[in-house]
Amino acid sequence: MDALKAELKSLLVEHLNLTTVKPEEIGDDQPIFGDGLGLDSIDALEVIVLLQQHYGIRLTKAENGPKVLYSVNTIADYITEHRK
Amino acid sequence: MKTSFKILGSCRIDENKIFVNQQLVFDNFAINFSQFADTAYQNQGVDYPRFYKMNNLSKLGFLAAEYLLSNFVESPSAHVSGELTGIILANHYSSLDTDLKHQQFIKQGVASPAVFVYTLPNILIGELCIRQGIKGENTFFIAADYDIPGQTAYVTQLLNDQLITHCFVGWVEYTAAGHQAFLAFVGPSAEAALPDYTSTTINLLFHQSYGRAES
Numbered sequence: 001m002d003a004l005k006a007e008l009k010s011l012l013v014e015h016l017n018l019t020t021v022k023p024e025e026i027g028d029d030q031p032i033f034g035d036g037l038g039l040d041s042i043d044a045l046e047v048i049v050l051l052q053q054h055y056g057i058r059l060t061k062a063e064n065g066p067k068v069l070y071s072v073n074t075i076a077d078y079i080t081e082h083r084k
Numbered sequence: 085m086k087t088s089f090k091i092l093g094s095c096r097i098d099e100n101k102i103f104v105n106q107q108l109v110f111d112n113f114a115i116n117f118s119q120f121a122d123t124a125y126q127n128q129g130v131d132y133p134r135f136y137k138m139n140n141l142s143k144l145g146f147l148a149a150e151y152l153l154s155n156f157v158e159s160p161s162a163h164v165s166g167e168l169t170g171i172i173l174a175n176h177y178s179s180l181d182t183d184l185k186h187q188q189f190i191k192q193g194v195a196s197p198a199v200f201v202y203t204l205p206n207i208l209i210g211e212l213c214i215r216q217g218i219k220g221e222n223t224f225f226i227a228a229d230y231d232i233p234g235q236t237a238y239v240t241q242l243l244n245d246q247l248i249t250h251c252f253v254g255w256v257e258y259t260a261a262g263h264q265a266f267l268a269f270v271g272p273s274a275e276a277a278l279p280d281y282t283s284t285t286i287n288l289l290f291h292q293s294y295g296r297a298e299s
Contacts, residue, residue, distance in 0.1 A: 016198075019122075019136040038133065045197035053194055 005076050012072075015050050016043050028073045036071075044069060051075070057082050089243055090278040092250075094268040094289050095152035097144060103294045104155035117263060121147060128154065132215065139182045139202035141258040142211045145173070148256065148267040149212050156269075163250040163271055165217030170248040171209050172239050173267075174225040175257040179205045208256060220248040230255045230266075230290060236283040239270065255290065266290045 009023035012032070016039060026037065032047075033039045039047075047069055051057045057079060059068060068078045096103045100120050102110035110127055114120035121143045125135055128150050135146060153164060163169060182202045189195045201207065206224040213222065221242055225235070239251050250271035257264050268289065270281040279285045 017136045018133075020133055042137075042197050042201055049194055049196065 001076060001080065004079060005072050008072050008075055011050055011054060012037075012047070015046055026072060029071050031071055032069065047075070051079070055079050055083055087244070087272050089240065089270055089281040090273040090275065091281050091285060091289070092269045092271055092273060092278060093152050093156045094266070095148045095155075096289070096294070097148055097263070097265040099262065102147065102151050104151050106289070106294050108294065109151060109155060117258070137198065138211060139179070139199070139207075140263070141179055141181065141205065141256060142202065142208045144258050144263055144265045145208040145212060145256040145267070146215065148254070148265040149216060149252070152267055152269060153216070164269075165219070167219040168249040169218050170221035170239070170242055170251040171212060171218050172221070172223050172225075172235060172251060172253050173209060174227055174230060174235060174255050175205060176226070176228060177257060177259050178226050179203050179207070181258055181260060212252070218252070220251070232287050232290065233283040236281070236286055240281070243271070253286070
């Protein structure tokens, strides 16, 4: 699980061009949208594409988005639960 | 009485050099645009993480505006933003560099939303409007060449009709083969030393060789 979280943090930094953030600076429970990492709605779409590309996971229900994409922990839990 | 409009400031970016009011203010050896843009951004000391998410065309225009506004002859702060400030830009290749990137992603099977949103040149105008608070007339023209007489006539008409009092004008072009940005801020001024806003002056500022400033 820790390896997955570390990988996720690196992918977020790389895919979202978080040039001023180091992966290790992102807290497991830190909200990644809004006041957290300051991500916006386009970033949310990028994260959804990232999940699809790297883990073969589709976020089928839009209403689950805010809950699943809340933090690295919630994304990692979702991946673990849904990964084939 | 007809108002005389002046060029309150101008910025030109030629490859790795940034000139403000014809004076070299930043020169950097960079192996590519990305490196140049990041260094030029950091040199300004601004904190605007959104910069790193922009496409290259937007980064180029953003830098031109940042350098222009931080090196004004007259203090224009009251006129840079608001509904009476316009922005009229042009280029030849539109957002082609980003369009090609988007096409590449599609070929690979998954499009990138962050790339897709920059597949229009007027997104650059949107970025500058967000950053500077510009809310007036805005248009991005795509043309074979920089139609300076046409752009100047259009902006002068907007100013004379009092639809706007100030305007950013210019040409911002980015392709994989090279880039060039020219941005000027125009409006009324009683300062005789400032150049008149005419197509002849803009033509001179856009085309002339600035050379290197003394350090």
